[in-house]
Amino acid sequence: MDTGVLLTQVFNGLSLFSILLLMALGLAIIFGLMGVINLAHGEFMMIGAYTTYVIEIFFSKYVNGAFSMYIFVALISSFFLTAFIGFLTEKTLIQHLYKRPLDTLLATWGLSLILQQSFRNIFGANNVNVDMPKWLIGSFAISQDFNLPYNRIFILLLAILCVGGITLFLFKTRWGLRIRAVTQNRNMSSALGINTRKVDSVAFALGSGLAGIAGSALTMIGSVGPSTGQNYIVDSFMVVILGGIKSLLGTILSAFTIGEIQSVAEFFSSSSMAKVITLVGIIILLQIRPKGLFSMRVRA
Amino acid sequence: MRKFQFNKKWLNLSFYLLFFGSLVVFPFILSDFRLNLVGKFLAFSIVAMGISLSWGYTGILSLGQGIFFGLGAYAMAMYLKLEASGADLPDFMFWNGLTALPWFWKPFKNPLFAFSMVIILPLCLALLIGFVTFKRRISGVYFSLISQALTLVFFILFIGQQGYTGGTNGITDFSTIFGYRLFSRTSQHVIYYLTVLFLFVLLLLGQWLVNRQFGKILIAIRDRENRVRFSGYNPDNFKTIIFGISAVYAGIAGALFVLQEGLISPSIFGVVPSIEMVIWTAIGGRTSLIGAVIGALLVNTAKSLLSENFPEIWLYFLGLLFIIVVRFLPEGLASLFTKPFSSNLLKRQKLSMGVKHV
Amino acid sequence: MSEQVKHILYIEGLTVSFDGFKALDDLSFYVEENELRVVIGPNGAGKSTLLDVICGKTKPEKGKVLFYEKIDLTKMKEHEIARLGIGRKFQTPSVYEDLTVFENLAISYPKRKTVFNAVFSRLSAQDKEKIEKVLESIGLIDKMHFKAGLLSHGEKQWLEIGMILIQDPKLILLDEPVAGMSAKEREKTVGLLKKIAPGRSLVVIEHDMEFVKNIAQRVTVLHQGKVLCEGSVQRVHNDPKVQEVYLGGYKVAAN
Numbered sequence: 001m002d003t004g005v006l007l008t009q010v011f012n013g014l015s016l017f018s019i020l021l022l023m024a025l026g027l028a029i030i031f032g033l034m035g036v037i038n039l040a041h042g043e044f045m046m047i048g049a050y051t052t053y054v055i056e057i058f059f060s061k062y063v064n065g066a067f068s069m070y071i072f073v074a075l076i077s078s079f080f081l082t083a084f085i086g087f088l089t090e091k092t093l094i095q096h097l098y099k100r101p102l103d104t105l106l107a108t109w110g111l112s113l114i115l116q117q118s119f120r121n122i123f124g125a126n127n128v129n130v131d132m133p134k135w136l137i138g139s140f141a142i143s144q145d146f147n148l149p150y151n152r153i154f155i156l157l158l159a160i161l162c163v164g165g166i167t168l169f170l171f172k173t174r175w176g177l178r179i180r181a182v183t184q185n186r187n188m189s190s191a192l193g194i195n196t197r198k199v200d201s202v203a204f205a206l207g208s209g210l211a212g213i214a215g216s217a218l219t220m221i222g223s224v225g226p227s228t229g230q231n232y233i234v235d236s237f238m239v240v241i242l243g244g245i246k247s248l249l250g251t252i253l254s255a256f257t258i259g260e261i262q263s264v265a266e267f268f269s270s271s272s273m274a275k276v277i278t279l280v281g282i283i284i285l286l287q288i289r290p291k292g293l294f295s296m297r298v299r300a
Numbered sequence: 301m302r303k304f305q306f307n308k309k310w311l312n313l314s315f316y317l318l319f320f321g322s323l324v325v326f327p328f329i330l331s332d333f334r335l336n337l338v339g340k341f342l343a344f345s346i347v348a349m350g351i352s353l354s355w356g357y358t359g360i361l362s363l364g365q366g367i368f369f370g371l372g373a374y375a376m377a378m379y380l381k382l383e384a385s386g387a388d389l390p391d392f393m394f395w396n397g398l399t400a401l402p403w404f405w406k407p408f409k410n411p412l413f414a415f416s417m418v419i420i421l422p423l424c425l426a427l428l429i430g431f432v433t434f435k436r437r438i439s440g441v442y443f444s445l446i447s448q449a450l451t452l453v454f455f456i457l458f459i460g461q462q463g464y465t466g467g468t469n470g471i472t473d474f475s476t477i478f479g480y481r482l483f484s485r486t487s488q489h490v491i492y493y494l495t496v497l498f499l500f501v502l503l504l505l506g507q508w509l510v511n512r513q514f515g516k517i518l519i520a521i522r523d524r525e526n527r528v529r530f531s532g533y534n535p536d537n538f539k540t541i542i543f544g545i546s547a548v549y550a551g552i553a554g555a556l557f558v559l560q561e562g563l564i565s566p567s568i569f570g571v572v573p574s575i576e577m578v579i580w581t582a583i584g585g586r587t588s589l590i591g592a593v594i595g596a597l598l599v600n601t602a603k604s605l606l607s608e609n610f611p612e613i614w615l616y617f618l619g620l621l622f623i624i625v626v627r628f629l630p631e632g633l634a635s636l637f638t639k640p641f642s643s644n645l646l647k648r649q650k651l652s653m654g655v656k657h658v
Numbered sequence: 659m660s661e662q663v664k665h666i667l668y669i670e671g672l673t674v675s676f677d678g679f680k681a682l683d684d685l686s687f688y689v690e691e692n693e694l695r696v697v698i699g700p701n702g703a704g705k706s707t708l709l710d711v712i713c714g715k716t717k718p719e720k721g722k723v724l725f726y727e728k729i730d731l732t733k734m735k736e737h738e739i740a741r742l743g744i745g746r747k748f749q750t751p752s753v754y755e756d757l758t759v760f761e762n763l764a765i766s767y768p769k770r771k772t773v774f775n776a777v778f779s780r781l782s783a784q785d786k787e788k789i790e791k792v793l794e795s796i797g798l799i800d801k802m803h804f805k806a807g808l809l810s811h812g813e814k815q816w817l818e819i820g821m822i823l824i825q826d827p828k829l830i831l832l833d834e835p836v837a838g839m840s841a842k843e844r845e846k847t848v849g850l851l852k853k854i855a856p857g858r859s860l861v862v863i864e865h866d867m868e869f870v871k872n873i874a875q876r877v878t879v880l881h882q883g884k885v886l887c888e889g890s891v892q893r894v895h896n897d898p899k900v901q902e903v904y905l906g907g908y909k910v911a912a913n
């Protein structure tokens with residue numbers, strides 16, 4: 001067995017883990033808070049990816065001198081643009097479907113169709129490539145056949161940074177406190193004077209913004225196309241379900257599990273079979289722990 | 301009051317008569333091409349009725365009806381392919397280096413076996429999925445997402461196992477059934493009427509089911525599953541059974557579809573088509589079986605008209621349709637016909653009884 | 659059940675915890691046949707959890723929960739427990755809004771609880787008669803063809819009581835049956851409960867002291883997952899421990 005290649009695959013699994021984590025974190029916050037499943041989350045990710053693409057082109061054309069720094073501008077713009085679109089979605093659509101989770105699922109799927117088709121019309125049906133700044137190209141060689149590519153290290157750090165940021169936000173700020181309060185008991189929070197609608201909007205925007213960052217990160221490891229988001233959405237939901245809602249640690253661990261199973265299974269079989277193995281594995285795990293791996297026992 | 305209900309009954313009856321009457325005369329007035337489309341849409345309507353039973357009445361939103369549709373379709377296609385290949389190995393198996401017919405293909409030479417598999421395969425799979433998930437109290441969006449993941453699994457498997465399933469191309473190139481040409485005018489008319497017959501029988505069956513105590517319990521489970529448990533029912537059984545029935549509807553529809561389309565491939569039953577099936581039901585009205593039928597016919601007619609002429613607009617249209625229906629017409633088109641009556645009636649009752657507004 | 663047993667409900671050493679927090683702590687609780695027992699206690703005392711355990715919604719960590727002193731309820735599923743003859747009414751009215759009042763009761767009828775029966779059997783004239791009798795006793799006979807969603811809050815509560823009544827249970831568990839009711843509705847509910855009580859046992863959770871005084875034979879006070887005191891209304895009312903943890907806040911209302 002080729003240990004170096006296997007280790008590389010394990011490390012690549014960390015990139016998938018990072019992206020799934022960023023995706024699932026947003027979904028989990030939204031789902032935990034509002035019980036809403038946003039099937040357009042994958043397309044929100046693509047908004048981040050295409051934003052990065054546009055900014056990369058802009059920098060290479062007009063501000064080539066600062067090209068090495070474009071990625072930071074791209075990350076920040078991806079976050080805010082996607083968060084803004086998420087905010088609008090929540091205001092115009094989700095808010096009216098409160099307490100109808102299955103309907104929200106369908107409505108957001110409709111939104112995802114529209115977004116996908118718009119990507120196709122604006123950016124073309126083919127995948128686009130985003131050029132990396134020089135400092136992200138190349139890799140850190142540990143042994144002859146075990147390399148750590150810089151871009152993948154960067155994505156991992158980015159994910160860690162975001163998780164840290166979210167943790168701080170949720171546990172150290174007033175808005176974070178409000179989100180946690182409403183997640184635990186909506187009626188009580190509302191009675192205590194928390195504007196739950198506003199909290200919903202903020203959380204939805206935040207969750208969407210994280211998807212935007214995930215999309216931006218995705219462009220660093222491969223080409224992206226109008227339907228790329230679809231490839232990640234099922235997996236991201238599986239992360240949320242497996243992690244058990246309302247558990248930050250659960251989301252992290254389950255993203256890690258799924259990312260690694262998928263990447264390592266790819267080493268032993270084809271990538272599509274790896275997906276089958278992962279999904280079937282999750283469904284079996286859910287038979288054992290229907291409320292997710294890390295759910296708490298609470299009073300119903 | 302009496303008279304009003306009497307009228308409504310006649311209204312309903314004449315609607316059904318008109319609907320099935322026009323289905324019966326279509327072969328005499330439509331071109332072969334259009335008739336073929338209508339026939340396929342009618343097959344889709346059967347799927348939509350199944351979704352109405354499981355989602356509209358019982359609250360189980362399956363995003364994986366495509367799996368069952370696909371299983372029914374493949375079971376039928378396997379039989380047709382074997383008939384077309386005669387004593388030879390089916391062409392795609394030969395291309396993929398298979399030298400002998402796989403064991404699970406062999407019994408499909410027998411039409412009775414193949415036709416019963418159209419029902420048995422989807423039924424057994426749905427009962428299995430239902431049994432394990434409902435027993436573990438996995439429901440709501442969890443169930444929807446898991447069914448979607450399963451659809452993806454099936455999709456990938458059917459594409460990946462080329463030698464056994466024909467891969468991306470699926471099963472194609474069959475042109476006879478029982479020795480008759482499949483696409484002759486007569487065969488297609490027979491198949492069309494068969495589809496109408498199935499639609500009619502399955503509509504009656506569904507209607508009968510929801511009118512029984514069984515149907516009331518389904519609604520009760522949809523709205524308050526816990527209450528049902530504490531009344532001494534085991535909702536898991538009811539949910540499993542109705543999910544199985546909806547899968548059978550989809551399976552039969554798949555078989556009828558193959559007979560009119562002449563091929564089946566994974567792209568017809570994947571994740572996106574599966575969720576599209578839900579919108580047929582949503583548009584027509586999730587708690588109305590005939591509504592679901594009409595919904596499937598309308599959406600697919602719109603799809604064929606739009607995507608023939610403006611393929612890009614179709615997706616925008618479909619997306620908007622989802623949003624608008626869910627947002628503004630959650631009970632679908634059927635509610636336009638039934639709701640004005642009943643909601644006025646309720647209002648009047650409320651006023652006259654002085655019942656507190658709820 | 660040939661031999662005479664004293665307790666319809668026999669609970670000993672019952673412990674339930676949620677993520678470290680002990681909702682019920684080594685609780686013992688006995689209900690006799692034909693007894694009407696009221697359980698009171700401050701929020702979080704474990705009252706609802708107790709009912710949840712009895713009807714199978716929550717599985718205990720340890721402890722015995724026996725029906726007629728021999729059927730172990732902790733090993734059974736909700737619907738099996740319901741079929742034994744234990745009926746549960748929830749805190750918020752829990753009726754099927756989209757079905758008519760009549761259908762609500764027809765569904766709850768004790769026969770036909772399997773899928774097969776639900777599909778193939780029909781209500782007999784006798785069944786209909788029994789349903790109508792229950793409709794009369796809960797005062798909803800005029801509204802039997804209304805959708806339950808159109809009923810007022812109080813009417814929904816009565817309908818739910820009717821749904822339990824029609825199962826003809828041996829033991830009825832009621833969680834705050836008069837919460838949110840007007841004075842008049844309360845009175846009617848008390849009458850209803852008194853009417854249905856004979857021949858079966860009732861366990862009622864209630865906060866409303868006036869109501870408790872009106873119906874209770876024996877009262878159990880729960881506090882922090884344990885029985886604090888048990889006895890007649892008078893005795894409980896005069897118990898210094900009870901006054902301290904619970905009635906303190908209610909003194910004005912209770913006098």
